[in-house]
Amino acid sequence: MSNGLLNKVGIPRLIISLFLAFLVAAAFSYGLPMGQIFSAMLTRFGMNSLLVLAMIPTIQAGAGPNFGLPFGIICGLIGATLAIEMDLRGFTALFFAIGISIPLGAFAGWLYGLLLNRVKGQEMTVGTYMGFSIVSVMCIFWLMAPYSSPEMIWPYGGDGLRVTVVLDGRMEQLLDRFLSFTINGMRVPTGLLLVTALCCILLWIFMRTRTGLAMSIVGSNPRFAEASGLNVNKYRLIASTLSCAMGAAGIVIYSQSYGFIQLYQAPLYMALYSVSAILIGGASLQRATITQALIGTFLFNGLLVIALPVANVAMDSDISEIMRVIISNGIILYALTRKEVGGDAR
Template structure:
């Protein structure tokens, strides 16, 4: 039975998903279409959480900073007025540069908070959000003069809360078109996510991955064999931040709308919950957990409001199911992880 413990959480969510589909009374095509959209929008976010867990830092809730880097880059490109083709390239390059800078800062802070990385990363995410919102609510239009004043609020200070980027949404519309469920889309975003997932997999099996695993297992012994612990941990955070920024670019592009102040919120919680639903723990994770988790968690996330509405005959209660599922996943996985750790110590 011990060898199957890692499957307890995925099995639990698989059963919940089946029950949710039955209660929601929705068609298979509807679920497939929604899963396609959510896979594109959230797939890379789960991959961004892998490296810090390997390095023994737990869940990196500061991936919101990577998403902020992507939003800053997109805002700059929209402000200057680049064409969608050139703009996409500039957004990616600028996001990576900003993510390296921010990732270095986050890594340095988390190295000073060894043993408390998850709480520290959560606080860093909140702080980064506050600073980002202050810049674009107050500084933009006063200290920072925009190229395109149409993105500002009518008072001339602060960026509008929502910007239309429909031109970016149509970038892949005519490339490898497919129809999944009720949604027509492109195969290109799926290919991009699979390629990034393959790269992440190879990194986990490389020397860098070996060093991260060694640091995650025992920092003291890793240092004894010549591994630079702080540098390895910082590298894990930088790569996590870069992946999060690329994930947010995919999210924004697929949505076709940039929610300036709220577009990055809660993605850390939902991504963490999905990864844990896939069987990951705070100490052990792999690519399989990410891809299993995104389908299990988001299937339940899709059907839970409708299931709640049908069961309780109240639409408002259905929406509360989403938050309950997300936070409940983390609590449930935490309980399972703690229980497994206690049993491991006893043996």
């Protein structure tokens, strides 16, 4: 019985949960401002959740976690920078950025999906390096692109856009502040959480339409799908299109909450962090649910938020970045070396 429970929760998820609980207890005993910490956890959760949810379509369609998420992310960055270039502010800027990002991201995802269909079985490796490549191509783009908004280019000359673009007064924390309230010193970023909930509901509905169901059939057994008259490649294509579109919108939401747009090398490892979050939530390389994505996002980001102040007090050094690297890559390694259940050997 206890064994069954352990299997259900999963060893990594259990360890991370216990660790998180331990850190919360430690933070409490050190007398750290818990309200601030909890609201930071909620914010980080909201910021990242759409980027993690973006993993679901490709996992469900059998293409594995989307290591090519940067294809979507850069589209989101283009959308966000265009909004500033056009001197938009407030919700106009946000909606404009998202409105541009989604079709761009979908298109990039479609192209990326065409590639994925030709490299079945090696999606992860190819996706990772294609993601890295596109990020470095975009570095050249940021350097050369004819942006002229003074908020984005270097003030005293120098080529191209700044490494980080401040969103102050444009759309900084727009969603976070929407309907936000404070209880016990904990600020709840209501708007951000509402948007997260909306994304979850939309994704949930989509996964229950005929197309969504077909995608999941294709992922769990491509041969079954073929025998049921489904075009496997078509649904994989839809999945990567959807995933990259979500990634594009996700980075805009992330940036507004963060208050900065990070350009150049910043998106390089973002896919890895999203992948590890969903894996921590208990997903495998073949199956993932919305709940797993949400739990994973909360655990992973919660841990990072709380580790920083606790480590600062406890050992006077910044261990949180190191921990992030170890945990995120450790969980991916764990998933890679697990015996595959089902899966397509072709």
